[in-house]
Amino acid sequence: MFLEFKAEVEKVLKQALASYEYKDLEIVESEHADIASTVAFSLARSYKRAPKEIAEDIVNHLPAENTLISHAVATGPYINFYVSEFFLHKTLQQIREGLEPVEKNRGKIIIEHTSANADGPLHIGHLRNAIIGDILARVLKRAGFDVETQYYVNDLGRQIAVAVWGAGRMAFAADKKADHAVADVYIAANRELEEHSEYVNAVEELMRKYEAGDDATVRRYETVVNTCLTGVKETLKRLNIKHDLFVLEGEFVRSGAVDAVVNELMQKGDVKLDGTALLLQLEGIEKELVIKRSDGTSLYTTRDLAYHRWKSNRCDRMIDVFGKDHELVSQQLTKALALLSVKSPEYVIFAFVSLPSGSLSTRAGRYISADELIEKIEERAYEEVEKRRDDLDAVKKPEIARMVGIGALRYDMVKVSPDKHIVFDFDDALDIEKKGAPFVQYSHARACSILRAAAAKGVLTDDVYDLALLREDSELELIKMLSKFDYLIAGVASDLKPHRIAKYARELAEYFNLFYRYCPVLNADEEHRKARLALVDCARVVLSNVLDVLGIKAPEEM
RNA sequence: GGGCCCGUGGCUUAGCUAGGAUAAAGCACCGGCCUUCUAAGCCGGGGAUCGCGGGUUCGAAUCCCGCCGGGUCCGCCA
Numbered sequence: 001m002f003l004e005f006k007a008e009v010e011k012v013l014k015q016a017l018a019s020y021e022y023k024d025l026e027i028v029e030s031e032h033a034d035i036a037s038t039v040a041f042s043l044a045r046s047y048k049r050a051p052k053e054i055a056e057d058i059v060n061h062l063p064a065e066n067t068l069i070s071h072a073v074a075t076g077p078y079i080n081f082y083v084s085e086f087f088l089h090k091t092l093q094q095i096r097e098g099l100e101p102v103e104k105n106r107g108k109i110i111i112e113h114t115s116a117n118a119d120g121p122l123h124i125g126h127l128r129n130a131i132i133g134d135i136l137a138r139v140l141k142r143a144g145f146d147v148e149t150q151y152y153v154n155d156l157g158r159q160i161a162v163a164v165w166g167a168g169r170m171a172f173a174a175d176k177k178a179d180h181a182v183a184d185v186y187i188a189a190n191r192e193l194e195e196h197s198e199y200v201n202a203v204e205e206l207m208r209k210y211e212a213g214d215d216a217t218v219r220r221y222e223t224v225v226n227t228c229l230t231g232v233k234e235t236l237k238r239l240n241i242k243h244d245l246f247v248l249e250g251e252f253v254r255s256g257a258v259d260a261v262v263n264e265l266m267q268k269g270d271v272k273l274d275g276t277a278l279l280l281q282l283e284g285i286e287k288e289l290v291i292k293r294s295d296g297t298s299l300y301t302t303r304d305l306a307y308h309r310w311k312s313n314r315c316d317r318m319i320d321v322f323g324k325d326h327e328l329v330s331q332q333l334t335k336a337l338a339l340l341s342v343k344s345p346e347y348v349i350f351a352f353v354s355l356p357s358g359s360l361s362t363r364a365g366r367y368i369s370a371d372e373l374i375e376k377i378e379e380r381a382y383e384e385v386e387k388r389r390d391d392l393d394a395v396k397k398p399e400i401a402r403m404v405g406i407g408a409l410r411y412d413m414v415k416v417s418p419d420k421h422i423v424f425d426f427d428d429a430l431d432i433e434k435k436g437a438p439f440v441q442y443s444h445a446r447a448c449s450i451l452r453a454a455a456a457k458g459v460l461t462d463d464v465y466d467l468a469l470l471r472e473d474s475e476l477e478l479i480k481m482l483s484k485f486d487y488l489i490a491g492v493a494s495d496l497k498p499h500r501i502a503k504y505a506r507e508l509a510e511y512f513n514l515f516y517r518y519c520p521v522l523n524a525d526e527e528h529r530k531a532r533l534a535l536v537d538c539a540r541v542v543l544s545n546v547l548d549v550l551g552i553k554a555p556e557e558m
Numbered sequence: 559g560g561g562c563c564c565g566u567g568g569c570u571u572a573g574c575u576a577g578g579a580u581a582a583a584g585c586a587c588c589g590g591c592c593u594u595c596u597a598a599g600c601c602g603g604g605g606a607u608c609g610c611g612g613g614u615u616c617g618a619a620u621c622c623c624g625c626c627g628g629g630u631c632c633g634c635c636a
Contacts, residue, residue, distance in 0.1 A: 024576075031579085038578055041616080051616085078579065117636070157636050277634050286560085286632080293634045300636045324630050327562060351563065351629070359629095388598065404598085416571065419563060421629055428570085433598070434585055442598045450595050495575080503572065506583080513599060522595050536595090558598070 001091040002480075002487035003102065005068045009035055009081050012069065016061035021046065033073075033080030034480065040077045051077035083480065089467050091483040095538040099545055101144035102486055107316035108146040111137050114236070114243070114321075115152040118228040119159045120183030122235050123367035124424050125323070125353045125360045131413040131551070132350055133321040134241045135498040138549045140319075143493030148315070151243040152307060155225050155250045157300065159363070161207045162189050164224050165199070172227060177371065179231025182224060187365045211297050213254050221250075235370050239406060240551045252306040258298045261305045261340065262291055269339045282335040289332050304333060309342050318345035319496070324352055348496050350418035356425065373409065373429065380430045381405035389558070400558050404438050407552040411437035414550065415502040436506050440547060441555055443509035443516075447540035448556040450521050454533055457522070465530040474515040475535060481511045482542045489549070505546045512539050 006027065013025050020043055030036035040055035047054065055074035062072050070084035113133020116126040133149070141147045154160065163182060166189025172181035193199050209217040229246065236242065252258050262278065265271055270281040271291070279288040291302045311318050322330060327349055334344040354360060360367045382401035385392070392400070412429060415436055416422065432438060470476065488504050521532040544554040 026576085026578090028576095028578080031582090036579090041578065044616080076579075154636065159636070274634085279634090290634050295634080297634090299634070304636095324563070326631090326636090328631055329636090331562095349563090354629085384598075389596090417564095420571080421564065428585095431585090434570090435598090436584075438598050439584095442596080446596060446599085453595055499572085503583090510583095516595080517600050520595070557596080 001087065001094055001483040003490060004090075005083055005087055005483070006035060006487070008066060008068045009037075012062050012066060012072075013037060013039075013058070013079075015063065016058045018061075020058075030078070030080065032075065032078070034083045035081050037079040037081075038077070040074075040079065044077070055079050083483075085468070087483070088470070088476070088479050091479055092467065092534060092538050095482060095541050096534070099142075099485065099541070101142055102490070103144045105146075106144040108148065108314070109140055109317045109319060110148045110150055110311050110315040111140070111319040112150045112152055112311075112321065113137075114241070115154070116232065117154050117157065117159050117362070118182070118225045118232070119163045119186045120228065120362045120367075121177070121179040122232055122370040123360055123362065124370065124373060125367075127239075127370050127373075127409075128350055128353050128413050128422070129321050129323065130236065130239065130241050131410050132348060132418060132498055134239075134551050135410075135414055135501065135549065136319065136321070136348065136492075136496060138551060139489055139492045139498065139501065142489050142549060145317075145493070148244045149242070150245045150247055150311075153225065153229065153246055153248045154300070155221060155248050156207070156211065156253065156298070156303065158203070158207065159186070160221065160224065161203045161210070162186060162193065163228075164206055164210075164220050165189055165203045166192075167224050168220065177231050177234070178227045179229075179235070180369070180371070182228040182231070183362060183365075187363065190363050208295070208297060210250065211253050235374070238374055239370070239410065240553070247307065249300075249303045249307065252303050252310065253298055257306040257310065258303055261302060261309065262298075264340055265291060265305075265336065269336070280336065282332060285328075285332060285335065289336065301329060301332060301336075304329075305336055305340065305342075308333065308337055308345060309340060311345075312337075312342045318343070319348060320345045321348045321350070324349055346496070348418060351421040353422045353424050356423060368424065368426070373426075374406070376426075377409050377430055377432075378402055378405035380432050381408065384432050385558070392557075396557075400555050403553040403555050404432065404441065404558065407437035407441055407547075407550075408432055408435040410551055411435060411440075411502055411505075414498050417497065417499050436502060437550075437552055438558075440505045440509040440543065441552070441558060443512045444540060444543040444547065444554045445556060445558045446516055447512065447536050447543060450536050451533070451540065452556075453522055454529075459522075459529065459533060465534045466527060467531060467534075469528050469531040470535060472515075472519055474511070474518045475532075478511045478515045478535065478539060481508050482538055485542050485546065501546065501549055505543075505550060508539075508543060508546060512543065515539070 009027060010025055022039055022043060025037055026039040027035060027037050040051040043054050044051040055077050058079055059072050059074045068084055068087040070082045072079060072081045111133060114126060114130040116122055137147050137149050163186040166185040170185055173184060206217060210221055265280055272279050275294050277290055277294040278292040280291050281288050289301060290299055293299060330347045337344055378401055381404040382398060385397050385401045492498060492500050519532060521529060521536060524532060547554045
């Protein structure tokens with residue numbers, strides 16, 4: 001609803017500024033008003049008048065009657081706008097009718113995220129990728145896009161060849177989760193290769209045979225990749241993350257799509273021969289990009305070109321969630337795709353997660369697996385539930401612990417800007433009390449609790465109510481906060497900054513808690529009770545929606 | 559060496575793209591609030607030369623230049 005308020009402010013401000021020349025309306029969010037404009041400052045310069053005077057003049061030229069705006073005031077040089085009663089009313093009404101996207105059918109977006117190598121379990125670094133990607137997918141869906149999520153499976157890299165080679169020498173441990181069993185073999189194989197360089201040839205032969213499509217080799221690869229992915233999918237499921245499609249790199253080599261890309265680049269790009277290898281010179285990038293190895297096999301970047309060309313034909317926009325290490329690659333990708341007349345993907349690049357002891361590495365066995373973290377955080381959450389809610393039964397306790405644990409984990413990973421490097425601290429990650437997610441979940445549970453008690457008393461929440469009775473600051477502020485949900489979704493859908501959702505969720509919960517503290521609902525007189533119950537219901541709906549966007553479950557009690 | 563990113567109370571961060579009103583939160587610390595809808599909550603308090611130095615501007619955490627500290631990339635790896 002806030003989007004519509006802002007649109008109206010823009011409209012009337014433009015009218016009031018008809019006699020002025022201005023570049024921008026300079027509409028800003030402000031703590032002194034529901035929305036404000038600072039345009040008087042810049043007009044002051046060109047018109048050589050005091051900003052205060054100009055602000056007053058503009059306010060005098062605003063239309064007297066508006067729908068969503070109650071009034072506007074010039075406070076010194078600032079022009080402050082305030083929402084109307086009708087705005088508050090419409091906000092609650094819209095929420096009760098269901099939070100539908102303002103715009104629909106905005107086109108198809110394919111978002112690629114996670115895409116961890118199939119050589120072991122997901123670790124905490126992959127988690128950041130997966131959670132950012134998953135939340136963006138949820139935001140874009142709500143913003144009215146048709147979204148498909150893809151996991152790009154690297155089955156052609158040297159890493160996988162090493163794992164396949166290792167699997168030929170030792171079996172996967174049967175008593176371990178599949179992806180962990182693959183990691184054990186992969187780590188052991190790496191160690192062996194370091195000690196015995198004569199085995200390296202065997203690995204390279206596997207790579208050549210796989211690309212050539214040798215049946216027996218393909219089957220060996222498939223076993224390793226599928227084994228690992230089975231485990232990875234289990235982990236993702238626990239985190240409430242689902243991919244619509246798993247796409248194997250190898251398919252693009254065997255279908256001839258990679259060769260087609262190489263041939264086309266030879267015609268359209270600045271390609272030169274270095275021995276038998278092919279190098280592509282890209283504009284603005286000093287280093288040439290190798291598009292074909294001397295031995296004729298393909299490289300990651302070339303396969304990625306074929307993958308993106310394929311994707312581009314299936315959607316209107318492509319979004320790739322990448323770690324910071326892929327930044328140069330993404331620039332090369334964009335430039336090479338331009339040569340092929342393929343639209344560029346949009347990149348969401350996040351800085352790394354490292355351990356206090358240094359960077360993460362599956363090969364060196366230096367990582368914390370997502371499974372281990374999930375396990376421990378759910379245990380911690382369970383202890384917390386036991387401590388606080390001993391009255392709950394044996395089914396509910398672990399259920400709530402799972403919601404709280406996973407919620408805390410997801411919230412933690414998304415709350416900081418993707419630009420920020422994270423040094424992972426296990427103790428800190430497990431400190432449930434400090435987390436943002438339980439705070440938001442708790443507010444939701446409180447709202448549900450009031451509604452349950454009301455239902456038990458036979459008070460219906462869809463009773464007709466008089467909005468004019470909601471006059472307390474905490475009530476008005478809460479409604480305004482609720483109105484900003486659509487504004488937030490629209491904003492994040494365009495700037496792709498998912499941490500803003502986490503911030504909003506926390507603030508919304510805070511406003512609800514204040515309302516809860518200052519405005520008794522069930523013990524209020526009948527008319528106030530009806531109006532406040534409607535507000536509680538709206539708060540519950542938005543809290544549950546914002547949690548859903550974060551991929552966090554909203555418990556009805558905790 | 560070059561490119562990109564980060565540097566905000568003791569700790570973790572928001573704000574920076576489009577410069578504006580006393581720099582905003584959480585954690586930690588100190589002090590209050592459970593006979594009223596869940597205290598995973600609420601209220602109050604102390605604590606910041608926004609890395610450093612210049613510049614632009616009526617106005618800079620925000621824009622520009624330089625420096626310092628951290629991260630990351632610069633593979634016929636992925």
